Amino acid sequence: MVNRGLFIVLEGLDRSGKSTQVSRLHDQLEQDGHKARIQKFPDRITAIGKMIDSYLRSEAELDDRAVHLLFSANRWECCQAIEQSLQDGVTVIADRYAFSGIAFSAAKGLPFDFCASPDIGLPLPDVTLYLTVSPAAAAKRAAYGTERYEQVDLQNRVREQFKLVADKVRTMHGPDRWVEVDAEGSIDQVWERIWSQVKAIESKKGEQIHRLWT
């Protein structure tokens, strides 16, 4: 029987360097002979993803709760494929996941428990690497674009909500499921920190997949 793949999530504020590191991790794993694939959330390709995309680009208006549920539905529609990949021995690297779902919607003012509940039962990542950058360092990177949530005051509220999300993950699933990674410094420096964390979870390939928030 093949070992299952690992389920690794990268989270962080906008511009923390997630996508850069996700693709680097993917390339390194393949170079080392592992099977790996990237799953971006939101997945803007599906019918639900297209609605989310037009909302984020401010081409459509949606009720806060409705769009929150769309982000969650977007994860549920990808969840079978994720589990299949893991069973087939493919490591899945997710660029954001349910944790962004809570942090952004709660930062807009929705109740935290409401934000967490639609994702109950999704596959639990083996580890979530939370990339931390100070607001000042993030602002020095490529300027925020025009997407809906790319504003400094909202990002500061999102950062506060991510602290509560981290507490919930550590309390319910154990401290090793949520790891903060200092994302300041060069891309190479951040990469070294990420790679050492990924190497530390190899043994989880023998464990069964758990369920989020259960």
Ligand code: T5A
């Ligand atoms: N959202 C998402 C919800 O509200 N609910 C949900 O459930 C989910 C899943 C879109 C929005 O959706 C919200 C959150 C978001 O606001 P997205 O598509 O992931 O989410 O957002 P993107 O705009 O694609 O990605 P980010 O803006 O978050 O950027 P990344 O991926 O963190 O950063 P990256 O790698 O693209 O890098 C940004 C810039 O910085 C440079 C890069 O070259 C690039 O120019 N950079 C560095 N510069 C200096 N030093 C380093 N170490 C650097 N690393 C990267």
Ligand code: NA
């Ligand atoms: Na990104």
